[in-house]
Amino acid sequence: MTAGFVEQGRTDVLPRLPLQGSIDFTYRCNNNCRHCWVRLPATAGEQEQELSFEEIRRIADEAQAMGCREWAISGGEPMLRPDFMELFDYLTRRARGYTINTNGTLITPEIARLLTCKGSKLVALYGATAEVHDHITRTPGSFDAVMRGFRYLREAGAGFTVQFIPMRDNYHQYDDMVKLAKSISPHYRVGAAWLYLSACGSAQRNAEISRQRLEPNQVVALDQPDMAEAEVKVEVKAEGDDRVFAGCIANRRDFHVDPYGGMTFCSFIRDPALRFDLRKGTFRTAWEEFIPGLADKVRGGREYLENCGSCELRRDCRWCGVYGCLEHGRYGAKVEYLCDAARENRRFKERWRQDHRRYFEIAGITLQVESDVPFTDQTLHAKFRAFRKDGPGSDTVVVRHHFALPEVRTEELGRQVYRKPPWAVFHKARSWVYLGISPDPDDHELHRVVVFNHDYSRGEVYHPSDAVFRQGNLQSLTLMPTDQILLAQLLADRRGCLLHSAGAVVSASSSAKLKQPAEGVGLLFVGHSEAGKSTTVKLLQDRAEILCDDRNIVRKEGTGKGEGREGESDGQGRFRVYGTWSHGEVPLVSASSAPLRAILFLKQSPDNRLVPVTDRREALKRLLACVIRPLETAGWWQKTLSVVEALAREVPCYIMEFDKSGRIVEQILGLAGGEAKVKVKAKVKVKVTDDIFPVST
Numbered sequence: 001m002t003a004g005f006v007e008q009g010r011t012d013v014l015p016r017l018p019l020q021g022s023i024d025f026t027y028r029c030n031n032n033c034r035h036c037w038v039r040l041p042a043t044a045g046e047q048e049q050e051l052s053f054e055e056i057r058r059i060a061d062e063a064q065a066m067g068c069r070e071w072a073i074s075g076g077e078p079m080l081r082p083d084f085m086e087l088f089d090y091l092t093r094r095a096r097g098y099t100i101n102t103n104g105t106l107i108t109p110e111i112a113r114l115l116t117c118k119g120s121k122l123v124a125l126y127g128a129t130a131e132v133h134d135h136i137t138r139t140p141g142s143f144d145a146v147m148r149g150f151r152y153l154r155e156a157g158a159g160f161t162v163q164f165i166p167m168r169d170n171y172h173q174y175d176d177m178v179k180l181a182k183s184i185s186p187h188y189r190v191g192a193a194w195l196y197l198s199a200c201g202s203a204q205r206n207a208e209i210s211r212q213r214l215e216p217n218q219v220v221a222l223d224q225p226d227m228a229e230a231e232v233k234v235e236v237k238a239e240g241d242d243r244v245f246a247g248c249i250a251n252r253r254d255f256h257v258d259p260y261g262g263m264t265f266c267s268f269i270r271d272p273a274l275r276f277d278l279r280k281g282t283f284r285t286a287w288e289e290f291i292p293g294l295a296d297k298v299r300g301g302r303e304y305l306e307n308c309g310s311c312e313l314r315r316d317c318r319w320c321g322v323y324g325c326l327e328h329g330r331y332g333a334k335v336e337y338l339c340d341a342a343r344e345n346r347r348f349k350e351r352w353r354q355d356h357r358r359y360f361e362i363a364g365i366t367l368q369v370e371s372d373v374p375f376t377d378q379t380l381h382a383k384f385r386a387f388r389k390d391g392p393g394s395d396t397v398v399v400r401h402h403f404a405l406p407e408v409r410t411e412e413l414g415r416q417v418y419r420k421p422p423w424a425v426f427h428k429a430r431s432w433v434y435l436g437i438s439p440d441p442d443d444h445e446l447h448r449v450v451v452f453n454h455d456y457s458r459g460e461v462y463h464p465s466d467a468v469f470r471q472g473n474l475q476s477l478t479l480m481p482t483d484q485i486l487l488a489q490l491l492a493d494r495r496g497c498l499l500h501s502a503g504a505v506v507s508a509s510s511s512a513k514l515k516q517p518a519e520g521v522g523l524l525f526v527g528h529s530e531a532g533k534s535t536t537v538k539l540l541q542d543r544a545e546i547l548c549d550d551r552n553i554v555r556k557e558g559t560g561k562g563e564g565r566e567g568e569s570d571g572q573g574r575f576r577v578y579g580t581w582s583h584g585e586v587p588l589v590s591a592s593s594a595p596l597r598a599i600l601f602l603k604q605s606p607d608n609r610l611v612p613v614t615d616r617r618e619a620l621k622r623l624l625a626c627v628i629r630p631l632e633t634a635g636w637w638q639k640t641l642s643v644v645e646a647l648a649r650e651v652p653c654y655i656m657e658f659d660k661s662g663r664i665v666e667q668i669l670g671l672a673g674g675e676a677k678v679k680v681k682a683k684v685k686v687k688v689t690d691d692i693f694p695v696s697t
Helices: 045-049 053-065 084-093 109-114 130-137 142-156 171-184 203-212 216-222 246-251 283-293 301-306 321-328 336-355 382-387 467-471 484-492 533-540 616-625 636-650 665-673
Strands: 020-024 070-074 097-102 120-125 161-164 188-190 254-257 262-264 357-362 365-371 396-402 415-420 423-428 431-436 448-453 458-462 496-506 521-526 545-548 551-556 575-579 593-604 609-612 653-658
Touching (some): 020 053, 053 084, 053 283, 070 084, 109 142, 130 142, 161 171, 216 336, 262 283, 336 357, 365 484, 484 496, 484 551, 496 533, 496 593, 496 636, 496 665, 521 575, 533 665, 545 551, 545 575, 551 636, 575 636, 616 636
Parallel strands (some): 020 070, 070 097, 120 161, 161 188, 396 458, 521 593, 593 653
Antiparallel strands (some): 254 262, 415 423, 431 448, 496 521, 496 545, 575 593
16 A cells, blocks of 8 residues: 655745645546546536646746646546646656546556656546446446556556545445555555535535545544654644634645636635636735735634634544535534544544554653554563553654555655665655665565654654564564664764663662662673673673663763754763663563663683773774664764763773673672772874774765
């Protein structure tokens, strides 16, 4: 299923520019669908009023001059225009991207070849059989015609998405429609899950549309609310503010042009008084003066203020003033059908929070993990139980799992910054895209797609199926081979890092000599594989709380996301050590943490002693060799280097020579109980070079 991932960013921080345009070439259509709210007959006289090619070209040029780079083309059926190919070519040739909606019945081999240019092609399917499809379109032969159109697109190599509109008369074939869509294209999507009443206000047409509406619970099941956000944000208006569209107009960066040259901010606006006539004025005037002027013009009045404007279900509702107008002719009118859907939406969210969402805390960061498939007690490995928590924290990162791959166009992913199977990483504007690739050069299939926003605080993970998730006993929360790919990035922005290490917390009960606070002190035993991390843990497990025997986190106390300027080494507070779930040979993990008392670099030896490391450069070199890197390191290195430099300077470091006899344990406990002061040589500014830590390019 097409998941439709886009660049992760915020529109409210963008300047008010008309970045995206939608245009309906015509409202005429060769089908006569039972649910359609705008359709005119193919030979309707309104054809004479439609914009000419020259008029559309002028509008497109003016829009592009002001910033428009993407177009959404629709109708009616846009291919009914005799000049469709010329119009389409002109709009898309200079656009960064486009979307076209079509019923597919008029696609010819020539049009299919034209549609090979990059962009989204959405082709409608109304049933899994000719009987049901043609019943919906009320056009005999339309099913065969769209299947022919699909064939032409495939033969031309024009990728496309099958889009079906579920309604009462085809819902019984929903599963079969999905199967058919999958056999036609790798990508499919559900269009409008609930139906709008007619633009013309025809009682007969509205009765037909209403009859085709699905039950509210079916609507919510097909068009689920976005649960990846901790809270759905809805504009809070000042008391008594009944301006229905003020917030929408201020935040939108798109516009709509109808077939007759009427421009406004939304395709659902049908009132001519709210549309600017581009035949009588310029695009700039429409965008800069007319549309902003509509903010105060449309008011919902008492009807709005006493109903939708103050309703407790507002956060769960799909209501908009345009729907109120289509339903009742008044922008402030509520839509009872949407009230029912809102109540179902709320019930869905409650079930989702219980069955599809889990929270875990690690190093002060809360990971909110969402899944389209519900969790069970067996979904995640038992090691994660120590890190479970009941709700979001002050620093919450969201990861959402989907179980179908999205449509991916490599040319639109931006700059490739990393490529080494099993991953290729791309950066574009405010997004990072990770593609799971095969080491086999002849295998061009994607095995996973992950999209992170600019600071990795939100990730969408797309899997080819849900088989692995349902199998359970998962070893990572991201379902990437390791969660370190995400955690390493998050920690760099939070004055922390991951280290190849074993960690332990020593409390007062571990030694009669200790007089420490109740939380104890932390010790970090640093080294790569075979250095003796697991052996050290086995020696200490009866005398200390084990954090993890293979991966641990160090982080400055009192620092949150983004705190501390790049290059600063002092920051706030002292370093703290945190356990992780990434254990090695010893399956002991803890979500605990403690102030970091000392770092011990492991060295297996017949001797058992602690040798102070007084050369900060030596300590830094050893630490850098054990820092766990993410895949993408641009910008990460400098942030992490400043953390490790401070770590080497501020925390006492030792070389721990030891054997398996356990004689080193008392020295370790004694170290934890003392002041552990070590004289450090003069500060030396260190640069990352190959002799300290080889950096791959």
